[in-house]
Amino acid sequence: MIELLEHxxxxxxxxxxxxxxxxxxxYQVRMPEAIGSGQMSDAFRLANPRxxxxxxxxxxxAIFDSTIILEFIxxxxxxxxxxxxxxxxxxxxxxxxELCDTHYEAITWGLSEIANFRRATGEQAETMQGHAREExxxxxxxxxxxxxxxxxxxGDAFGWGDLCVAxxxxxxxxxxxxxxxxPLSDWFRRAADRPSVAASLQAAKASLAAMAGVAQIVEAGxxxxxxxxxxxxxxxxxxxxxxxxxxxxxxxxxxNSAPRG
Numbered sequence: 005m006i007e008l009l010e011h012x013x014x015x016x017x018x019x020x021x022x023x024x025x026x027x028x029x030x031y032q033v034r035m036p037e038a039i040g041s042g043q044m045s046d047a048f049r050l051a052n053p054r055x056x057x058x059x060x061x062x063x064x065x066a067i068f069d070s071t072i073i074l075e076f077i078x079x080x081x082x083x084x085x086x087x088x089x090x091x092x093x094x095x096x097x098x099x100x101x102e103l104c105d106t107h108y109e110a111i112t113w114g115l116s117e118i119a120n121f122r123r124a125t126g127e128q129a130e131t132m133q134g135h136a137r138e139e140x141x142x143x144x145x146x147x148x149x150x151x152x153x154x155x156x157x158x159g160d161a162f163g164w165g166d167l168c169v170a171x172x173x174x175x176x177x178x179x180x181x182x183x184x185x186x187p188l189s190d191w192f193r194r195a196a197d198r199p200s201v202a203a204s205l206q207a208a209k210a211s212l213a214a215m216a217g218v219a220q221i222v223e224a225g226x227x228x229x230x231x232x233x234x235x236x237x238x239x240x241x242x243x244x245x246x247x248x249x250x251x252x253x254x255x256x257x258x259x260n261s262a263p264r265g
Contacts, residue, residue: 006031009051009059012211015109015171016070017058018204022167023074025200027081054260056230071101074164086163097157097165100150104172108143110234111136112175114242119179121229122219123247135242140176144183151187155194162198170195174205228258 006024010017010033024031036048036057051059052068060067060076067073078086087094115136117123124132147169151157157165173192176182183189195201221227231239231248239248251257 018171
């Protein structure tokens, strides 16, 4: 049996679940204990020294990083293929994935810091949300250019490029910043109708109730949000430097540490 360590709100875990469902691969899901708190069990740390989901367990092997997991799934279960046939198109959808995993995720993660974790309020929150809206508009325009006149980012069939974009667009929609009317919005409606995507989005929606009260938990120092690379960059670029400084002072943010020997 294949097991996936995940959180329903993680777009990286959503990518993996959509891929497995598209392949028709049976799997079980489980959330690590105390996920997001910075308190990792030894078993979780051993499976992924970064303490992040998703982690895929197959034949007693732990595989982490959503892109590496997708590559494993494509190698292990080649049909139906999720990568396009041509090398150029494979490179194109991998670049789409990279941009979504870094720049797009940083924005929606930052919006969650404001909306759910109440790190910024008032004028500062409005300024940061304004930055998010402008940057998402540019990313949506870029994605629309990548889609072109294709029905799917992959081309004629749903695949790698599509499952790597859908969770992030859904996140932006959840924060009230959807793509404007046009091909990208039309594409998302088609993608959201697919059983694999619909199941992932429904699980995310169902888990939102657990977000109530998280701001107070963070303020009490019981939950440490993980700041890293593009997330930290975006927070500072968007006007949230004082948010980072406050989190450091209160010890309720965290960074990746070196793996233990």
